[in-house]
Amino acid sequence: DVKVTQSSRYLVKRTGEKVFLECVQDMDHENMFWYRQDPGLGLRLIYFSYDVKMKEKGDIPEGYSVSREKKERFSLILESASTNQTSMYLCASSLYATGREKLFFGSGTQLSVL
Amino acid sequence: AQTVTQSQPEMSVQEAETVTLSCTYDTSESDYYLFWYKQPPSRQMILVIRQEAYKQQNATENRFSVNFQKAAKSFSLKISDSQLGDAAMYFCACSYNNNDMRFGAGTRLTVKP
Numbered sequence: 001d002v003k004v005t006q007s008s009r010y011l012v013k014r015t016g017e018k019v020f021l022e023c024v025q026d027m028d029h030e031n032m033f034w035y036r037q038d039p040g041l042g043l044r045l046i047y048f049s050y051d052v053k054m055k056e057k058g059d060i061p062e063g064y065s066v067s068r069e070k071k072e073r074f075s076l077i078l079e080s081a082s083t084n085q086t087s088m089y090l091c092a093s094s095l096y097a098t099g100r101e102k103l104f105f106g107s108g109t110q111l112s113v114l
Numbered sequence: 115a116q117t118v119t120q121s122q123p124e125m126s127v128q129e130a131e132t133v134t135l136s137c138t139y140d141t142s143e144s145d146y147y148l149f150w151y152k153q154p155p156s157r158q159m160i161l162v163i164r165q166e167a168y169k170q171q172n173a174t175e176n177r178f179s180v181n182f183q184k185a186a187k188s189f190s191l192k193i194s195d196s197q198l199g200d201a202a203m204y205f206c207a208c209s210y211n212n213n214d215m216r217f218g219a220g221t222r223l224t225v226k227p
Contacts, residue, residue, distance in 0.1 A: 031213070040123070042205060042217040056213065090159070099147045099209040100166060105159040 003027070006091050006106035013113050019078040021109050023091030029104070031097050032074035034058075034066060037088040037108070046089075049074055050097055081113045116141040116208040120218035127196045128226050134181075135191045135221050137206030146210045148182065148189045153203040153220075162204070165189065193223075201225045 007022035025032065031050050035043040045058030047066040055066050063085060067075045074093075078085055088110050092103040117140045127133035139148070150162040165173045165182050172180050177197075181190045189208075193200055203222050209215035 033213075035217075040219050042118070042120075042219040044217075045213075045215070048213050050213070058213075088157070092159075097211060097213060099145075099211050099214070100164070102149070102161040102164060103151075103159075103215070105151075108157040 004091055004093055004104050004106040006089075006109050008109050009107065011109055011111045013078075013081050013111065015082060015113060017078075017081050017113075019081045019111070019113075021076040021078075021089055021091075021111070023074045023076070023106055024072050025074075025093040025104070026072065027093070027095070027104075028071065029093040029095050030071075031094045031101075032068065033092040033094075033103065034064075034074065034076045035090040035092065036060065037090055043090065046076065081111075083113050085111065086113045087111060115214060116143075116146070116210065116216040118206050118208050118216050118218040120206055120221050122221045123219070124222045124224070126224045126226060127193070127200075129196055129198060131196055132192060132194045133196055133223065135193075135204050135206075135223065137189045137191070137218055139187050139189060139206070139208045139216075141187075141208060141210065143210045146208060148180075149207040149209070149215075150178070150180070150189075150191045151205045151207060151217075152200075153205065154199075155202070159205070163191065196225050198225050198227060 091106040094101040206218040
């Protein structure tokens with residue numbers, strides 16, 4: 001089965017730091033996603049990528065950027081971390097961009113910004 | 115864009131009993147897809163069941179089934195013969211394109227032995 005690996009399970013950073021969250025998938029999927037999960041709000045899409053070096057903004061891109069230099073790797077960057085970016089971050093991938101495709105998720109990174 | 119509402123933040127069920135999790139959605143699209151995802155304590159979300167809106171027949175996957183009411187825009191999940199391993203957060207989702215998937219706020223299911 002598809003494996004989506006997020007580099008850190010827990011991360012603690014200071015306000016103003018530049019933070020990199022890494023995600024790797026091993027099944028040659030075209031599409032990769034970064035979601036933010038907050039209690040009572042469900043999952044909200046930050047950015048997605050449908051090909052190498054291609055990206056599109058999701059619902060809440062402010063304060064974030066992404067990088068996809070290789071097909072298997074999709075990085076989320078917090079340019080200057082703030083306390084309101086404390087959250088669970090989930091990476092996902094899918095083979096096609098059709099609406100019926102299921103997403104394969106990583107185990108999430110719980111980020112705390114102090 | 116779609117919106118998804120899960121009105122039950124928490125639900126509880128006795129082991130071996132049946133529980134139904136509610137979900138309503140709103141979309142302007144005529145052709146869309148509905149999902150239930152499970153997030154166990156390990157945090158890795160997995161697909162439980164998927165329904166194509168153009169199919170009238172309700173999807174089933176072993177002990178999991180849905181009640182899809184297209185006119186009412188309702189998509190509930192029924193778990194039969196609940197097991198301790200079913201305890202998790204359950205998220206309802208709706209998508210038109212893969213990059214347009216919207217999730218509900220989630221329902222935390224507790225299974226009592």
